[in-house]
Amino acid sequence: EADIYQTPRYLVIGTGKKITLECSQTMGHDKMYWYQQDPGMELHLIHYSYGVNSTEKGDLSSESTVSRIRTEHFPLTLESARPSHTSQYLCASSEYGQGRNEQYFGPGTRLTVT
Amino acid sequence: GEDVEQSLFLSVREGDSSVINCTYTDSSSTYLYWYKQEPGAGLQLLTYIFSNMDMKQDQRLTVLLNKKDKHLSLRIADTQTGDSAIYFCAAYGGSQGNLIFGKGTKLSVKP
Numbered sequence: 001e002a003d004i005y006q007t008p009r010y011l012v013i014g015t016g017k018k019i020t021l022e023c024s025q026t027m028g029h030d031k032m033y034w035y036q037q038d039p040g041m042e043l044h045l046i047h048y049s050y051g052v053n054s055t056e057k058g059d060l061s062s063e064s065t066v067s068r069i070r071t072e073h074f075p076l077t078l079e080s081a082r083p084s085h086t087s088q089y090l091c092a093s094s095e096y097g098q099g100r101n102e103q104y105f106g107p108g109t110r111l112t113v114t
Numbered sequence: 115g116e117d118v119e120q121s122l123f124l125s126v127r128e129g130d131s132s133v134i135n136c137t138y139t140d141s142s143s144t145y146l147y148w149y150k151q152e153p154g155a156g157l158q159l160l161t162y163i164f165s166n167m168d169m170k171q172d173q174r175l176t177v178l179l180n181k182k183d184k185h186l187s188l189r190i191a192d193t194q195t196g197d198s199a200i201y202f203c204a205a206y207g208g209s210q211g212n213l214i215f216g217k218g219t220k221l222s223v224k225p
Contacts (some may be wrong), residue, residue, distance in 0.1 A: 006156075033212070040217075041122075041200055041217060041218040041220065042215075042217045042218065043202070043215045043218075045212060048210070048212060056210070058212075090156055090157070092156075092157075096211070100145050100162065101145075101206075101211070102145070102147055102159050102162060102213075103157075103159075103204075103213055104159065105149075105156035105157040105158070106156050107155055107156045108154075108155065108156050110154075
């Protein structure tokens with residue numbers, strides 16, 4: 001059973017607000033990820049991290065930023081939310097190195113910007 | 115880099131078998147995965163297969179791998195309405211060691 005948590009699960013917020021989506025895992029995984037998921041299902045990797053103080057941009061350009069100060073915590077921040085940021089955001093984690101390294105996902109945050 | 119393709123929709127009757135297909139491009143992918151996503155939830159790891167295997171069975175799930183054709187399939191026996199979900203195929207690709215996901219296959223099970 002994967003232990004990865006995301007809060008809030010749902011968020012409705014007005015344009016221009018600053019928001020932080022929280023993601024925490026208790027598995028001691030080094031690698032963490034943020035995905036944005038279209039209504040049409042496709043997953044887009046927007047950020048990932050190899051460990052503490054590591055952040056990398058993913059395949060899809062995003063106006064969001066991330067930080068990794070602690071192994072277990074990987075928050076995502078939008079400085080000024082816009083309607084185009086409305087989406088489902090999924091956080092994941094995995095071990096890093098040789099081997100299976102499958103990703104475990106949190107339940108997601110559904111963000112709506114009005 | 116790695117590319118993973120899968121058909122977008124599949125509809126079956128309850129009790130039938132479902133077969134979801136996936137193709138990938140990077141022959142060096144060592145592990146291939148199937149994930150399930152139910153409405154409003156994150157992705158749940160269903161099963162995986164190592165690239166030196168042809169088949170893996172886990173209760174109602176059977177994964178078949180044709181490494182020559184770079185083709186992966188997930189068979190669900192005796193499909194139930196609770197199997198209605200989106201199924202994602204994933205493979206490792208690129209120097210960053212990240213998973214590359216297909217676009218997902220939406221499985222609808224009719225009673």
